[in-house]
Amino acid sequence: MSEKITEFSDFFYECVGLRPYKYQVDLAGKPVESRAIHVPTGAGKTAAVVLAWLWNLSTRPDETSRRLAYCLPMRTLVRQTGTNVRKWVERFALLTGIKVSVHILMGGEVNQDWAIQPEHPAILIGTQEMLLSRGLNRGYGMSRYQWPAHFGMLSNDCAWIMDEVQLMGDGLATSCQLAAFRERFGVFGSCPTIWMSATMDAAMLKSVDQIHAPEMFRLTAEDSSREDLRRRLNAPKKVAKAPEECCRPAGLAEFLAAHHRSGTQTIAVVNRVGRARETFDELRRIAPDQPCELLHSRFRPAEKERWRGLLDGPVPLEGRILISTQVIEAGVDISSALLVTDLAPWSSLVQRFGRCNRAGELDDAEIYWVDRPLFGKLKLAATGEITEEIALPYAVEELQEAESRVSQMASATIADLPNHQTEFSPKHVLRRRDLLDLFDTTQDLSGYDLDVSRFIRSEQDRDVLIAWREAYPPVTKKDAPGRDELCPAPIHEVEALLKGVKKGRNRFEICSWNALESKWRAVDADALRPGMMLVANAKSGGYSISRGWDTDSTKPVPEALVTHGKEEGAGDEPRTFQKYAQTLEAHTREVHEKMREIINALPNLRIGQYREELLIAALHHDWGKAHEVFQKTVNPSGAGELMAKATGNGKHGRPYFRHELASALALLQNGASDLTVYLAAAHHGKVRLSIRAWPGEMQPKPGSIKFARGIYDGDLLPAAKLGSISTTAMTLDLAPMLFGMAENDVESWTDRMLELQDRLGVFRLAYLEALIVAADWRASNAPKEVLA
Numbered sequence: 153m154s155e156k157i158t159e160f161s162d163f164f165y166e167c168v169g170l171r172p173y174k175y176q177v178d179l180a181g182k183p184v185e186s187r188a189i190h191v192p193t194g195a196g197k198t199a200a201v202v203l204a205w206l207w208n209l210s211t212r213p214d215e216t217s218r219r220l221a222y223c224l225p226m227r228t229l230v231r232q233t234g235t236n237v238r239k240w241v242e243r244f245a246l247l248t249g250i251k252v253s254v255h256i257l258m259g260g261e262v263n264q265d266w267a268i269q270p271e272h273p274a275i276l277i278g279t280q281e282m283l284l285s286r287g288l289n290r291g292y293g294m295s296r297y298q299w300p301a302h303f304g305m306l307s308n309d310c311a312w313i314m315d316e317v318q319l320m321g322d323g324l325a326t327s328c329q330l331a332a333f334r335e336r337f338g339v340f341g342s343c344p345t346i347w348m349s350a351t352m353d354a355a356m357l358k359s360v361d362q363i364h365a366p367e368m369f370r371l372t373a374e375d376s377s378r379e380d381l382r383r384r385l386n387a388p389k390k391v392a393k394a395p396e397e398c399c400r401p402a403g404l405a406e407f408l409a410a411h412h413r414s415g416t417q418t419i420a421v422v423n424r425v426g427r428a429r430e431t432f433d434e435l436r437r438i439a440p441d442q443p444c445e446l447l448h449s450r451f452r453p454a455e456k457e458r459w460r461g462l463l464d465g466p467v468p469l470e471g472r473i474l475i476s477t478q479v480i481e482a483g484v485d486i487s488s489a490l491l492v493t494d495l496a497p498w499s500s501l502v503q504r505f506g507r508c509n510r511a512g513e514l515d516d517a518e519i520y521w522v523d524r525p526l527f528g529k530l531k532l533a534a535t536g537e538i539t540e541e542i543a544l545p546y547a548v549e550e551l552q553e554a555e556s557r558v559s560q561m562a563s564a565t566i567a568d569l570p571n572h573q574t575e576f577s578p579k580h581v582l583r584r585r586d587l588l589d590l591f592d593t594t595q596d597l598s599g600y601d602l603d604v605s606r607f608i609r610s611e612q613d614r615d616v617l618i619a620w621r622e623a624y625p626p627v628t629k630k631d632a633p634g635r636d637e638l639c640p641a642p643i644h645e646v647e648a649l650l651k652g653v654k655k656g657r658n659r660f661e662i663c664s665w666n667a668l669e670s671k672w673r674a675v676d677a678d679a680l681r682p683g684m685m686l687v688a689n690a691k692s693g694g695y696s697i698s699r700g701w702d703t704d705s706t707k708p709v710p711e712a713l714v715t716h717g718k719e720e721g722a723g724d725e726p727r728t729f730q731k732y733a734q735t736l737e738a739h740t741r742e743v744h745e746k747m748r749e750i751i752n753a754l755p756n757l758r759i760g761q762y763r764e765e766l767l768i769a770a771l772h773h774d775w776g777k778a779h780e781v782f783q784k785t786v787n788p789s790g791a792g793e794l795m796a797k798a799t800g801n802g803k804h805g806r807p808y809f810r811h812e813l814a815s816a817l818a819l820l821q822n823g824a825s826d827l828t829v830y831l832a833a834a835h836h837g838k839v840r841l842s843i844r845a846w847p848g849e850m851q852p853k854p855g856s857i858k859f860a861r862g863i864y865d866g867d868l869l870p871a872a873k874l875g876s877i878s879t880t881a882m883t884l885d886l887a888p889m890l891f892g893m894a895e896n897d898v899e900s901w902t903d904r905m906l907e908l909q910d911r912l913g914v915f916r917l918a919y920l921e922a923l924i925v926a927a928d929w930r931a932s933n934a935p936k937e938v939l940a
Contacts, residue, residue, distance in 0.1 A: 157247060160172070160177055160180040160181065160203075160207050161177060163203070163207055163247065164176065164177075164180075164199070164203050166243055166247055167203060167206075167239075167240045167243040167244060167247075168199055168203070168240065170196075172196075172199075172200075172203075173195065173196060173200075173371070173372075173374075173375040173378070173381070174372040174374045174375050175189075175191065175200070175369055175370065175371055175372055175375055176196060176199065176200040176203070176204070178369070178372075179200055179201070179204045179369055180200075180203065180204040180207045180208070183208060183212060183215050183216070183342075184204065184205055184208050184215075184216055184217065184311050184342065184344055184346075185342075185344045185367075186331060186344040186345050186346065186366045186367075187344075187346055187347075187366045187367040187368070187369060188346070188347045188348070188352065188354065188357055188365070188366050188367070188368045188369065189201065189346065189347070189348040189349075189368075189369045190348075190349060190350070190352050190353075190368055190369070190370050191350065191369070191370060191371050192350050192371070192384070192385065192506075192566050193350045193502075193503065193506035193510075193566075194381075194384050194485075194506065194510060194511070195350075195371060195375070195381060195384075197315065197348045197350075198233060198236065198237075198315070199236075199240070201222075201313050201346055201348065202220070202222070202237055202240060202275070202313075203240065205217075205220050205311060206240070206241070206244050206252070209250065209252070209273060210244075210248045210250055213756075214756045215342065216311075216342065217309050217310050217311045217341055217342045217343060217344075218270070218271065218272070218273050218274070218309050218310070218341070219266070219273070219274050219275070219276065219305065219306070219309060219310040219311070220274075220275045220276070220310070220311050220313065221276045221278070221283055221306055221310055221311070221312045221313065222237070222275060222276065222277045222278070222313045222315065223278065223279075223280055223283045223284065223312060223313060223314050223315065223327070224277070224278070224279060224280065224315050224316065225279070225280045225315075225316050225319040225320050225323070226279065226316075226319070226449065226478065226479050226481075227258050227279055227449065227453075227456070227479070228447075228449075228456075228459065228463070228479040228480060228484060229315070229316070229484065230256060230258055230277055230278060230279055231256070231460070232463065232484060232485070233277050233315075234254060234256050234277045237254055237275055237277060238254050241254055241275065250273065251272075251273070252273040252274065252275060253265070253266060253269075253272065253273070253274045253275070254274070254275045254277065255274060255275070255276050255277070256277055256278065257276055257277070257278030257279070257282040257283060257286075258278060258279050258282060258453070258635070264294075264298065266305070267298070267301050267302055267305050267922065267925075267926070268301075268925070268926040268929045268930055268933075269926070270305060270309070270750060270753075270754065270922065270923060270926055271750060271753035271754055276306075280320060280323050280608060280609070281608055281609070281615075281683065283306070283312075284323050284326055284327070284607070284608045285604060285608060285683060286299070286302040286303060286306050287303070287306055287307065287312075287326075287327075287330055288303075288326070288330075288582075288587075288590055288604045288607060288608075289303040289590045289591060289593060289918070290590060290593075290602070290604045290683075291303070292683035293617070293683070293685060295667075295837075296593060296595065296667055296837070297593075297667075297836060297837030297838055298837060298925075299593050299837065300593060300834065300837055300840070300918050300921050300922065300925075301837070301918075301921065301922040301925045301926070302922075303918045303922075304915070304917075304918030304919040304920075304921055304922030304923075305919070305922050307330075307334060307339060307343065307914075307915040307918060307919065308339045308340040308341055308343060308757075308915055308916065308918075308919040309339075309340055309341030309342065309343065309754075309757060309919075310341075310343055311342065311343065311344050311345075311346070312327065312331075312343070312344070312345040312346070313345075313346050313348065314327045314345060314346070314347045314348065315348045315349075316348070316349055316503075317347050317348065317349045317352055317356065317357075318349050318351045318352060318356075318499040318500070318503070319478070319481070319500070319503075321578070321609055322578040322579060322580045322581075322606065322607060322608070322609065323607070323608050323609060324347075324356065324357075324576065324578070325359050325576075325578035325580075325581050325582070325607075326581075326582050326607040326608065327345060327347070328345075328357055328358070328359035328361075328362045329359050329360065329361055329362065329581060329582040329583075330345075330582070330587075331344075331345040331362055332359065332361035332362040333361065333584070333587055333915075334915055336361070337913035337914060337915055337916075338913045338915065338916055339913075339915045339916060339919070340757040340758065340759060340915075340916055340919050341756065341757045343915075345366075347366070349499075350502065350503065350506070351498070351499035351502045351503065352499075354368055355576070356576040359581065360581055360583070361584075383511065383512035384510070384511060384512055384566065385565075385566045385567045386512065386565055386566070386567050387509045387510070387511070387512030387513075387514075387517070387565060387566070388509065388512075388514070388515060388516075388517060388563070388565060389491075389505060389508050389509050389517050389518070389519050389563060389564040389565055390516075390517070390518050390519065390562065390563060390564075391519045391520075391521070391558065391561045391562055391563060391564045392518070392519075392520055392521075392562075393520065393521055393523060393559065394407065394492060394520035394521060394522045394523075395407065396523070398492070398520070398522045399522055399523065399524050399525055399526050399532075400526055400527075401427055401430035401431040401433075401434050401526075401527050402430075402434045404420065404422075404431050404434075404492065404522065405431050405434035405435040405437075405438060405439075406434075406438060407492065407520075408420055408431075408435060408473055408475075408492065409435060409438055409439040409442060411490055411518075412442070412471065412473055412490065413471065413489055413490065414470060414471050415467075415469060415470065415471045416467065416471045416488070416489035416490070417467045417471060417472055417473075417474065417486075417487065417488045417489060418471070418472075418473045418474070418488055418489065418490040418491075418492075419473075419474045419476065419480070419486070419488040419490070419491050419492070419507055419508070420473070420474070420475045420476065420491075420492045420493070421476055421477070421478070421480065421481060421491070421492070421493045421494065421496075421504050421507070422475070422476070422477060422493075422494045422522075422525060423477070423478070423494045423496060423525055423544075423545065423546070424477070424525075424527060424544065424545070425448045425449070425450050425477055425700070425701070426527045426528050427494075427525060427526070427527035427528075428446060428447075428448050428475050428476065428477050429446065429448075429699050429700075429702065430527050430528070431475050431527075432444065432446040432475045432699070433699075435473065435475065442473060443468060443470060443471065443472040443473065444472065444473045444474075444475065445462055445472065445473070445474050445475070446475050446476075446698070446699065446700070447459060447462070447474060447475070447476040447477070447479055447480060448476065448477040448479060448700060449477060449478075449479050449640060450639060450640060450641060450700040450701030451639060451700040451701070452636060452637060452638060452639045452695070452700075452712055453635055453636045453638065453712075454636040454637070454712035455697060455700070457636075462474065463480070463484055463485075463486055474486075474488075478500070480507060481500060481503045481504055481507075484507070485510070486507055486510070487507060487508065487509060487510035487511065487513070488507055488508050488509075488517075489508075489509070489514055489516075489517055489518070490508075490517070490518050490519075490520075491504065491505070491507055491508035491517075491518070491519045491520070492519075492520045492521075492522065493505075493519070493520075493521055493522065494521075494522045494525040495521055495522060495523055495524070495525065495551050495554060495555055495558070496546060496550075496551070496554060497546050497547075497550035497551065497553075497554055498550075498553060498554045498557055498558075500546075500554075501521070501554055501558060502569060505519060505564040505566075505569075506566075508564070519564050521558055523555070524536075524538060524542055525542070526542065530542060538551050538552060538555075557570065579606070580606040580607055582607045586607070587914065588909070588914065589602060590602055590604065591841070591909060591914045591917075591918070592840060592841040592842065593837065593840060594840055594841060594842050594844075595667065595668055603681060603682065605681075605682030605683065608682075609682075614642070614643050614682040615640040615641060615642060615643065615682060615683075616640070616641055616643055616646055616680060616681075616682065616683070616684045616685075616686055617633070617638040617639065617640055617641075617683070617684070617685050617686065618638065618639050618641050618646070618662065618686045618687075618688050618694070618695075618701075619633035619634075619637035619638050619639075619685075619686070619687050619688065619712075620637070620687075620688050620689070620690040620692075620694075620695060620709035620710075620711060621687050621688070621689070621690055621711060622690045622708075622711055624661065624663075624687070624688075624689040624690065624691075625661075625663050625672050625674070625687070625689075626663070626672050626687050627672070629665060629670070631672075631687070632665060632685070633685055633687060634712075636712045637711070637712045638685065639695060639700070639701050640701070641694075641701050643680050643682060645701075645703055646660075646662070646677075646680060647677040647680060648703070649692075649694065649703055650662070650675075650676060650677040650680075651677045658689075658691050658692055658693065658706070659692065660688070660689075660692045660693075660694060661674070661688060661689040661691075661692050662674070662675050662686045662687065662688045662689075662692075663675055663686065663687055664684055664685065664686050664687070665685070668846070668847075669848075672687070688709075690708050690709045690710070690711065691708050692709075693705045693706040693707055693708065693709060694709065695709045697710065729786075729797075729798060729799065729800055729801045729802070730797050730798075730799065730932065730935075731799065732797060732799065732935060732938040732939070733795065733797055733798050733799055733938060733939040734795070734796050734797035734935055734937065734938050734939060735793045735794065735795055735796060735873075735937075735939070736774060736777050736778065736793070736794040736795060736796040736872060736873065736874065737793065737794070737872075737873040737874065737875065738796070738935070738936075738937040738938075739774060739796035739797060739931065739932075739935070740770075740771055740772070740773070740774055740775075740796070740874040740875040741771075741874075741875035741876065741937075742931040742935060742936055742937070743770045743771075743773060743774075743927050743928050743931040744767060744770045744771045744875050744876075744927075745931075746770070746926075746927040746928075746930045746931045747766055747767055747769075747770035747923070747924070747927040748767060750923055750926060750927055751763055751766060751767075751923075759920070759923075762827065762920060765825055765827045765828045765831070766831065766920065766923060766924065768819075768824065768828050769819075769827075769828045769831035769832045769835075769924055770924060770927050770928075771874055771875050771876075771877065772815055772818075772819055772824075772828075772832055772874060773812065773815055773831070773832045773835050773924060773928065774796055774811065774812075774815060774874075775814070775815040775818050775819070775832070775869070775872060775874060775879065776810075776811035776812055776813065776814025776815035776816075776817075776818065776869065777794070777795075777796050777811045777815075777872075778794050778869055778870045778871075778872035778879075779809075779811060779814050779863075779867065779869055779870075780867075780868070780870070781804055781805055781806050781809050781862060782804065782809065782811045783795065784805060785798075785802045785803070785804050785805070786798035786802065793873075794870075794872055794873070797932070797935070797938075804862060806849070806850055806862035807846075807848050807849055807850065807862065808846050808848070808849055808861050808862050809861065809862025809863070810836070810838055810839055810861040810862060810863070812832060812833050812834075812835055812836055812838070812839055813833060813839045813843065813860070813861045813862075813863050814863055814867070814869055814884060815832045815833070816829045816830070816832045816833035816839065817863070817884045817885065817886070817888070818869055818879075818882060818884065819832055820888065821882065821884075821885060822882075826904045826905070826907070826908045827908060827912070827917075827920070829904075830905060830908055830917075830921070831920060831921060831924045832924075834921050834924070835921075835924045835925055835928050837925075838861075839861060840905070841902060841905045841906065841909070842901070842902050842905075843860045843861070843886075843888070843889040843901050843902075844860055844889070845859055845860045845861070846860075846861070849861075849862065852864040852865075858886040858887070858889060858890070859886065860886065860889050863884060863886065864884075864886070865884070865885065865886040865887075866883055866884065866885075867883070867884045868881060868882075868883060868884075869881065869882050869883075869884055888900055888901040888904070889901055
């Protein structure tokens with residue numbers, strides 16, 4: 153820290169331009185540990201936790217995690233948070249000389265650089281889907297073979313921030329369970345969790361394995377007396393029930409048009425995307441000259457990009473009306489003179505009230521709440537009760553409780569809001585067995601994986617990601633969708649399109665990349681899984697530039713302009729075929745050097761006891777590349793030294809051949825520890841806890857059972873130079889792939905690896921695996937010794 157800044161208050165001012173509240177100072181004065189922050193909207197929760205972490209990073213570096221994972225329930229919150237955090241870390245770098253990288257993780261936007269730089273401070277800001285799926289070793293929107301590396305990095309030496317927890321659903325229980333499991337199984341470094349909300353109580357943070365709620369931070373009396381916060385807390389907001397006509401989109405549109413005040417901003421927050429679209433269409437019909445914008449979660453990022461001006465910029469002189477779903481319910485610094493909201497759970501209503509007269513700048517702000525909101529073919533029950541269909545995406549009981557509260561209110565001023573306790577009963581709770589099952593990422597022969605969506609979102613919020621292409625179907629893995637193409641769509645609506653063709657529309661065609669077969673495959677309704685990345689035929693429709701995801705739209709969908717990503721197949725070698733050629737001797741030496749650099753840069757994590765095993769694994773990780781099958785692929789002529797890297801993009805003579813399995817078997821036969829063997833096997837994420845043959849593999853001879861991943865029992869592994877050492881030729885023994893104890897008393901691979909998993913714990917084992925991946929990637933990305 154600069155000699156000029158020795159107090160957090162001055163540091164906060166230099167970064168943010170405001171003086172901190174007392175609770176923010178108190179938070180920064182303690183080590184970054186698991187706790188809860190319960191303060192009103194607009195009271196600086198984000199600045200509190202991020203600046204406290206940065207302060208501790210500079211003043212308590214040995215006690216503070218190198219990574220901060222900031223988890224948000226909605227995409228709209230991610231970009232705004234990212235913009236603010238980038239400004240703060242730039243100021244932090246000028247003040248301290250410490251550089252912190254900032255990475256955004258949303259659907260289709262995944263930067264991998266942070267995962268191979270474990271010693272460098274980084275802030276990861278992402279959606280609940282992106283971050284929690286990685287915390288469960290099933291990272292959405294990324295190659296399955298990189299899941300373990302992200303899991304390891306996010307489960308060790310990483311602080312988690314769970315913001316707006318009242319919107320997280322079952323994901324909140326998952327975050328609590330993961331925090332408890334990290335405490336139970338052990339991690340490297342510090343890995344606390346901080347939960348934040350303006351509507352939260354301690355009981356929400358208890359779970360099956362986290363039986364004690366963490367320490368709670370609230371506003372102090374000193375904070376509440378400050379003029380800027382006092383104005384927010386006492387901002388006038390009249391509350392009344394909206395006319396009955398507003399329950400229908402047409403009536404709501406007429407009400408908005410009649411009550412909107414020129415030169416101000418009006419916000420309507422509705423519960424369902426369909427209701428938002430219908431209200432938007434009606435308003436454009438009856439008031440075509442009225443500036444109006446539609447915001448909901450079912451847009452592509454390419455179209456969402458223009459929202460920045462709406463959410464961050466000033467209100468135009470003529471004013472405007474925003475029709476939105478929950479995407480602006482929390483965390484967005486936006487205000488209105490008139491707010492109309494559908495009846496929603498009490499915690500959601502409190503958040504929505506915060507979008508009206510946010511800073512107390514108005515004396516006549518108004519809020520209207522709409523009872524029993526409808527759209528499409530929804531009808532009121534004859535009894536007038538709230539039905540399950542009307543209540544979606546919420547529960548009937550939640551709306552009934554909220555109705556009893558809001559119907560008694562005349563003011564939504566923060567200081568007037570009644571205290572409440574939120575009942576939280578998750579439907580799905582992550583248990584110890586679930587976590588252990590998720591550690592093995594070996595692909596099921598059916599092509600399916602354990603479904604983690606139930607631990608991330610409530611059932612009605614499970615999405616797939618769809619891109620539309622005029623050239624359909626895609627041909628190669630290079631045709632994978634880019635971030636700006638992908639639109640989140642509800643699984644049940646996509647299923648409906650695939651199962652039944654509506655009159656007047658083309659058949660809805662979609663496909664996905666099959667990593668097992670390394671090809672694109674058509675997808676039917678029964679094969680859909682949450683988080684899947686899909687490509688649809690542009691002629692199928694289903695999307696509108698102005699209205700977003702729309703199952704009624706039959707017009708061809710224009711493509712979004714993007715740079716396409718890549719998908720990796722089970723037998724692919726993305727780190728083998730480069731723009732350069734390199735010998736096996738040089739590559740293993742450089743990976744060994746990178747591994748040593750990484751270990752030396754992490755002295756406070758106490759990984760020294762595994763130092764030798766990490767270094768041996770790094771030196772031998774590509775030993776299997778000496779195999780004849782691999783060498784014929786990268787060096788068909790057979791001339792010269794053994795090669796590790798080559799230009800081009802060849803295919804191995806044996807399907808699914810994995811050189812790292814040969815490396816691991818050779819190490820095992822030479823008496824290496826189980827950890828060393830595992831690290832060598834797992835450095836591509838394709839050989840981990842189990843060994844088995846895959847469909848399409850060539851059988852060495854009729855009746856043979858000992859063959860897997862292109863390795864045959866009895867294969868010769870030639871002598872090789874690996875960095876500074878030389879190995880002798882040897883015959884590979886696949887006896888470990890058999891269950892139980894083989895005839896020669898060789899313990900099975902699976903038994904060995906499960907014992908290793910139990911001994912180290914899944915989090916620490918994944919971190920050591922991530923380190924070997926980082927060393928390999930860094931050496932491959934920046935080679936020193938290459939062939940001309």
